Amino acid sequence: MFNGTTHGDLLKILAAVEPVDLKGLALLRKRSRQRQPRSGGWFPADVDSRKVAEAASEMIDYMHICRRSMDRLAVLQPVSVIKASFEEFSI
Amino acid sequence: MSALDDLQATTALLTQAMAHDAVLSLALAATWLDPLHFSERDYADAPYGHEEDPQALMLFATGMARECSRMLYVDLLEGLRQGWTFSEFDTAFCEGIKREYPYIPLDSIYDVIYGVPLEFYGLEQTEPDFLVNHPDFAAVLGGYFSVQPVRKAHYLDDDEEAISSEDMEAACKIARPIIDSLIKQDRQPYADLALLLMYLFSISHNTLVDYTTDEYWDGGWEPLEWEMDKLEIADEACDQARIVIEGAYRAVEVLQTEQDIHAALVANIRAVQTALERKDSHVTLAWPHRGRPRRTAKSYRRAAGPDAGLLLIRLCYAEEN
Helix, strand or coil: CCCCCCHHHHHHHHHHCCCCCCHHHHHHHHHHHCCCCCCCCCCCCCCCHHHHHHHHHHHHHHHHHHHHHHHHHHCCCCCCCCCCCCHHHCC | CHHHHHHHHHHHHHHHHHHCCHHHHHHHHHHHHCHHHHCCCCCCCCCCCCCCCHHHHHHHHHHHHHHHCHHHHHHHHHHHHCCCCHHHHHHHHHHHHHHHCCCCCCCCHHHHHHCCCCCCCCCCCCCHHHHHHCHHHHHHHHHHHCCCCCCCHHHCCCCCCCCCHHHHHHHHHHHHHHHHHHHHHCCCCHHHHHHHHHHHCCCCCCHHHHCCHHHHHHCCCCCCCCCHHHHHHHHHHHHHHHHHHHHHHHHHHHHHHCHHHHHHHHHHHHHHHHHHHCCCCCCCCCCCCCCCCCCCCCCCCCCCHHHHHHHHHHHHHHCCC
């Protein structure tokens, strides 16, 4: 599975992953562009509730996916490293 | 004044700044759209022992909305952020559920703990109360199927059957072929008559129609969980139960007012009885002519009146037959 993929390659792959474009984020960005410096609220207040429901639905599903991925990562079996040498830590 | 202005502007400035950072904006969006994700208490656990605690009930109900209706979920969150009282939350929750599942009998948030609320219409034909509470149905059993009360209700002991179970079973055997024949007519008022007999003998295959509340819970069934598919099933079952009961009452009126149908039912019951005695499985039943409806909707859902009864019979029972 990891044949030919180095630690550096893996980092590059992860760094190149585009952020997920969730509807909720788009609504927040849209609101931040409409300058409302004295609105006083943390969250957009004048968005159509159907759009908010869609965004909430997507967010809940997204977080389910994230949680599933985390659960899978948590039980990943360790990979035996047979050929590596660690001379600098010789005892 | 200027300091106050700055303070008021802080929230907006912070949210603007957060919107430009991928991680912070994701955190802000998640907090906005799904704060229950971060709840320390397990909102999905029914608050047994805290049935009177408004906070526990609101948390549980918000969790139910999260599972069953995202629209209701965001409405509740918005209301809570605006500082709704418990009473306002209660009203909004019940109205929201009613909007999407109009036949679920939910009147108060206090009812949500014990699963999706259901209303059972089942008849306890052998109980003395049956004769008192349902004289019209008892008259149909007695008048057409010769299922007579053992004694008058007020002379019965508490543990005594008002109508014998054996008589009911024998009458049910006669009713089944009659129901099959009524279903085949594919028109009213025969659909209503079929619904009446199914209701009277508790053979509609709809738990809400065939069981009483006590029978259901004594049967060991678990409360119906607040999940979207279960709510849809419960709503449909409640809708069907409503149609069966309405049809049964219409059919009683038909038997009282339409003499040819009354006579046909008497004759057909006699014919089935004779066939059963002769162990003859073939019996031809005849019903007076009635016209088909000119216009027929496709679904019984949210239909009303005789059309709903006919469609229910056509879609749920005729195909089964």
